[in-house]
Amino acid sequence: MNDTLFRIMKAILAFFLVLSQCLLLTGCWDNKELNQLAIIVGAAIDKEKNNKIKLTVQVFLPQSQSGGQQSSSGKAQVEIKSAVGTNMADAASNLQREYSRRLFWGHCKTYIFGQSLSEIGNLGRQIDFIDRHPEPREDSRLYVSDGKASDILQISPSLEKYVGDVLRKMSEMHVGADITLKDFDLMVTSEGGGALLPLIKIKHQNNDDRKMNVSPIIGGTAIFMRDKMIGRINEVESKGLLWVRNQNELPEITGYPKKGQTISLYLKRTKTKLIPKIEKGKWSVTIYILKEGMIVQNGSKINIMSKKNTKRVENYIEKDVSNSIEKALKQVKDGMKVDPFGFATAFHRKYPKEWEKVKDHWEVVLPDIYVETKVKVHILEPGLSTTTLE
Template identity: 45%
Template sequence: MMTILINPIKKTFTVMMLCFFTCSLSGCWGSKELSNMALVMATGIDLTDEDKVKLSIQVFIPRAASSQQQGAGPGMGGAESLVLVKSATGENMADAMINLQKLFTRQIFWGHCDAYIIGEKLARKGDLNDQIDFINRHPDPRARADLFISKGPAADLLGLIPSLESYMGDVLQKSSELNFKKPITVKDFQVMTVSDSKGGILPVLEISKPDQPKKATETITKFSGVAIFNGDKMVGTINEDVTQGLLWVRNQNKVSAITGATPSGKKISVHPLRQSTKLIPKIEKGKWSITVDLTVDSLLVQNGSNLDIMNPSSTKHAETYLKRAVERDIKASFTEVRSGMSTDAFGIAESFHKEYPEEWKKVKDQWQYFFPHVKVNVNAHIKVREPGLMTKTLGTIKRGD
């Protein structure tokens, strides 16, 4: 008899709960309608001469996108009017955002913003994390968005009209994916600045003119290396060539080709297929050293030498020439960063902390000054695993190359 009574009670309770949740979900109170939002695609943050924060946003124009789908040309909702850029200043990002909102009839929405560009002037000031704090605390911005440094004002980059992509936010995202194994996000940067090394890196973008511009005002965005940070203060930049060596150490390189030269000056190029970097710390008789152990499996993409890549002996020669090129780049990056900036942008402090915790405690507060004296060894293993679509090089094969 009890069973007969319990089942109807359970059934009634279930129906009541379903009705309650259905009613609570049926309304649209507090929801954000797309037609009431201004979607931010990319953001620029600059420092004004009055020490104010200038916040610039690139906002998507839905009407322009609709016209583009219908085949409208420039001036009728074409590519040139797909987005608009607005700027406002304030005491900080939050204050600038309030002033920026006054320029829009729609609610500014940050959830679609994939890229934040920091102006070089603001980055060199040294309180970048104070501004990034807004991105972390506000419920809309994404801490997984990519972060960049601009040579000159960030607002200038947002105003450019891309040749291939629809808007600058898309250009920035693709540029990061092309140059880095893993794009550096807002969250990644903050992790770097509070790590043992306190050394951070961010990609640097600059405006340049194409070789054959169609218009006098036509410009392009170019990746020109990385900015080096000590904590949240930018202390310098390194060019694209030196950057490759640093990215090898951080296991972040996405270079499309490695080129080595034979003793006679002939060039050999390979495309990296897989890569991994290990940092091996060592303390012996009070002397600190770090070994950068890099392994790259590659595909031969161009052979300008007379080496027969199908011959194991010739392959080893080719790998030696490639190895020297990579080791040279890595050593050059250590030399420039340590001599000019005294900042551990390579993240080797974490390796010593993990392997030698007691010794690390003694130097952690002076690591910035101790780091330049750590001996660096580089051991690159460049393996040519595939010869490409050709097994022989056209011309005569000479063993001596």
């Protein structure tokens, strides 16, 4: 009897094992063939008349097709088309009428918003499409253009296949702020509501206005209060802002011992800590910043092999970092009265009861908060050379 029961149980187990394997061989019911898709690799959103927006996209073209922008090999890479609608979804629907293949957003990693659209204060309505649609990725990068966003997509880059790829790789190298869709969502819904996006400008080579002699550059940072752009800061102030946010704008920083002399440090490690404090009704924040790295260029007469001189160099670079932060604080915290630094979050975590009293008028409290910056720079090594040529 026991043998018979064992054989029955063994047969049942084998049946379910075979059945489970069959389920794995059913294929993907939601599979999308590439030859059925028009793959979007970059998108620009601009303000239009009558409260409408213009959606401009770069669509990847198979090499066998003709037309569109040309690569260095002479083969087409992308084509650019636009459509107008009441919002992104409506504009995308109108754009779909021009394609025999279904528009696919899963490979679009670059979204550029025009300056005019960003300044009217409803950017969140357009980003809502990117958030809700199942195809766009939360690690896509967001940008603001200095002018029309569609102009940026018209640029023909010299090294990459399309301009979206240029911007993405610049972000990955921390040229300017590196802000993803997820990052921006978190900032605009944070306690203070301050946010930022990298600002793209068009650089003309040798004052040449021809399209082939222009390139996109990160020319500062756009500052937002929630989803409304309220101002911009330049590259120096952007460095200070990003350092407070524990981000490196670029790995090299430079100190100035004397007029006409420079010393540059390549950062290997950086760390920022915000310490909020409320004492006798006065609010303050101390910013602790640690930076460590190696000398990559000595454009001074200082012998950096001397420990005494190494300390001097560290002080010069600390001063440069502090100056950039002070400029960012003056321009953004005091001037624009907005908090993309993260001060509100720090106070909320440490003083939740006090935060509840000021959260509805944080822009009034913010300019009166005293901020102290303490920067510490450590030179780990002097570089490969031990002497200067002077």
